[in-house]
Amino acid sequence: MTNLLIVDDEKEVGNFLSHLFTSKGYYVKVANSGKEFSSIDFTRNHFHAAMIDLKLPDTDGLSLLQHLKRQQPGCKAVIMTGYSTIKTAIDAMKLGASDYIEKPFDDIDLLETQIDQLLISTITSTQQHINDLASEVGFIVGQNEGMNQLIQTAYKVARKNVNVLIEGETGTGKEVLSRFIHQASQRSHESFIGVNCGAISESLLESELFGHEKGAFTGATQQRKGLFEIASKGTLFLDEIAEASHAIQVKLLRVLETREFMRVGSESILRTNTRLVAASNENLHEAVQQKKFREDLFYRLNVVHLKIPPLRNRKEDIPLLIYHFLQRHANIGVTFSDDAMEVLQNYDWPGNVRELSNFVTRVITLSDSNDATITADHLPLFNHAAVMSATIEPTKQTAAKKQESHFEIYLQRWVNDILVLFEQENEIDLEKVLAQVKELESQVGKAFILRTLKDTLGNRKETAKRLQITMRKLRYLLNEKKEGGSKA
Structure with a gap:
C-alpha cells in the first residue's frame, strides 16, 4: 500500500485530501x-510521499x-503554497522537495495527476530523463556536485510557468x-528564441x-512581429539582461506584470x-544596489535563481567535456594522453567551457593527423612544470634551455x-x-638575444x-640600460 503524509493546519483541507486519496x-x-508532525514515529511509519x-x-x-528528508530521504515531498510564497517553494525544491502545488486547488484532476505521477515515477527513470534532455541540448553535467x-x-522548475534568472561567468553555458529548461518544460514543442540584450542598440x-x-x-x-509575440507560447531567452537600457527595463517590467505590450508605433494592446x-x-543584486538595474524588474525575474559554477570549480568534469567536444567532429581520432589531461585540469580556464571548446577545436584544426595523440609536450601554455617534465629531464637542462622554455610558455x-x-562580449x-602588446615586444627581443648569446657562447x-x-x-633590450641613460 502507498503511504501518504499530509501536513496542513486547515483541517478542512486535511480531511478533503485524506478522503480523496483514501478513496484511491x-x-x-x-x-x-x-x-x-513531531509526534510521528518515523521508524515505524514509512511514507512514500508527503x-x-x-x-x-x-x-x-x-x-x-x-526533518522529513533526514528521517526518510526516499520520501517524495510536495510543497503546498499560495502564489505569494512561490519563491519559498522553489527554495524548498532546492532542499529536496520534488514539486510544489499552488493553493487553493482549482483543478482537482490536476492535483491527482501530480501526486500519481510522483508516486509512479522512480528516481532512476527521472534521472535518465534528465540525462537524456541534457545530452540532447549539449549541457554536460559531469560529476561535480x-x-x-x-x-x-x-x-524541477522547468515544468512550472515561472521566470528564471541564470547567473554565471561568460562561457559557462547559460x-x-x-x-534545457525549455526542453524539460511543457512548452518544449513550442518556440525557443534567444536574444543578446548587449549586442543590439536600444531602438x-x-x-x-x-x-x-x-x-x-x-x-x-512593413509590419513586424516582436519576439514576445512570436514566442507567445514558448520560451524567450534574454541574454546579458544587465545590458538592457532603463527604458527597455521599464517595458519589460510592464510585460511581466500585465502580460501586455504594444508594437512600436501602435496603440493596440x-x-x-x-x-x-x-x-x-x-x-544583478549588486547591479540593483549600484542603481544600474531596476529593483522591481530584478524581483520579477528572480523567481527562480540558478547560478552555474565556473569551470575552475568543476575541474573533475574537464575530461568528459573534452570527450564531448571531440565527438562533435566526425572522423576525428584525436586523443589526449593522461599527462596532457592532468595539465588541462590544472589550468584555470578563465573563458570557462567556451574557452575549452575553442581550445579543442584549435587542437583538431592544427593537428597534423586525424589520429594524433596530444601530450603534455604540446601544452606549454597551460602548465610550466608539465612542459619541463615532458621535454627533458630538469637536471640535464642548461640555463639557456630553461630560458627558451620560459619564453615558449610566455x-x-x-x-x-x-x-x-578577443572572444569575450x-x-x-x-x-x-x-600595454600587453608592448610587453610582448620587449619579451620577444630579449628571447632572441638570449638564444643568440647561447649560440655565440x-x-x-x-x-x-x-x-x-x-x-x-643590446643592453637596452636586456634591461641593462634605461632609455636616455649613460653612453655605451
Whole structure:
C-alpha cells in the first residue's frame, strides 16, 4: 500500500485530501501542526510521499521538509503554497522537495495527476530523463556536485510557468541551460528564441522584442512581429539582461506584470504567454544596489535563481567535456594522453567551457593527423612544470634551455590571453591590450638575444652583429640600460 503524509493546519483541507486519496487506495496520515508532525514515529511509519503546507501556525514547512528528508530521504515531498510564497517553494525544491502545488486547488484532476505521477515515477527513470534532455541540448553535467544539484533544480522548475534568472561567468553555458529548461518544460514543442540584450542598440532591441508597425520609424517598410509575440507560447531567452537600457527595463517590467505590450508605433494592446528566462554574467543584486538595474524588474525575474559554477570549480568534469567536444567532429581520432589531461585540469580556464571548446577545436584544426595523440609536450601554455617534465629531464637542462622554455610558455600564454579577450562580449580595455602588446615586444627581443648569446657562447659583440643591432640596443633590450641613460 502507498503511504501518504499530509501536513496542513486547515483541517478542512486535511480531511478533503485524506478522503480523496483514501478513496484511491492510499493509506493517509494527517498532521494539522508542527507539534503533531513531531509526534510521528518515523521508524515505524514509512511514507512514500508527503504533502506539506509551507505556512503552519507553530512552525514553517521548510523545517518540516528538512526533518522529513533526514528521517526518510526516499520520501517524495510536495510543497503546498499560495502564489505569494512561490519563491519559498522553489527554495524548498532546492532542499529536496520534488514539486510544489499552488493553493487553493482549482483543478482537482490536476492535483491527482501530480501526486500519481510522483508516486509512479522512480528516481532512476527521472534521472535518465534528465540525462537524456541534457545530452540532447549539449549541457554536460559531469560529476561535480554543484552541477548535479543545479540540473536537478532546473528540471524541477522547468515544468512550472515561472521566470528564471541564470547567473554565471561568460562561457559557462547559460544559454545551453536555458535550452534545457525549455526542453524539460511543457512548452518544449513550442518556440525557443534567444536574444543578446548587449549586442543590439536600444531602438533596435525594442523593435526586436515588441515588434513595430509599418512606418513606425525610418526603415520600417512593413509590419513586424516582436519576439514576445512570436514566442507567445514558448520560451524567450534574454541574454546579458544587465545590458538592457532603463527604458527597455521599464517595458519589460510592464510585460511581466500585465502580460501586455504594444508594437512600436501602435496603440493596440497585445497579450503574450511567453515564459521568460534571463541571464547575466553580472551579479544583478549588486547591479540593483549600484542603481544600474531596476529593483522591481530584478524581483520579477528572480523567481527562480540558478547560478552555474565556473569551470575552475568543476575541474573533475574537464575530461568528459573534452570527450564531448571531440565527438562533435566526425572522423576525428584525436586523443589526449593522461599527462596532457592532468595539465588541462590544472589550468584555470578563465573563458570557462567556451574557452575549452575553442581550445579543442584549435587542437583538431592544427593537428597534423586525424589520429594524433596530444601530450603534455604540446601544452606549454597551460602548465610550466608539465612542459619541463615532458621535454627533458630538469637536471640535464642548461640555463639557456630553461630560458627558451620560459619564453615558449610566455608566448603561448600571451596568445591564449589575447584570444580570450578577443572572444569575450564585455567591454574591452584597449589600453591594457596595447600595454600587453608592448610587453610582448620587449619579451620577444630579449628571447632572441638570449638564444643568440647561447649560440655565440656569450660573445655580446658577435651577438649584436648577428642580430644587426648596436651594443646600446643590446643592453637596452636586456634591461641593462634605461632609455636616455649613460653612453655605451
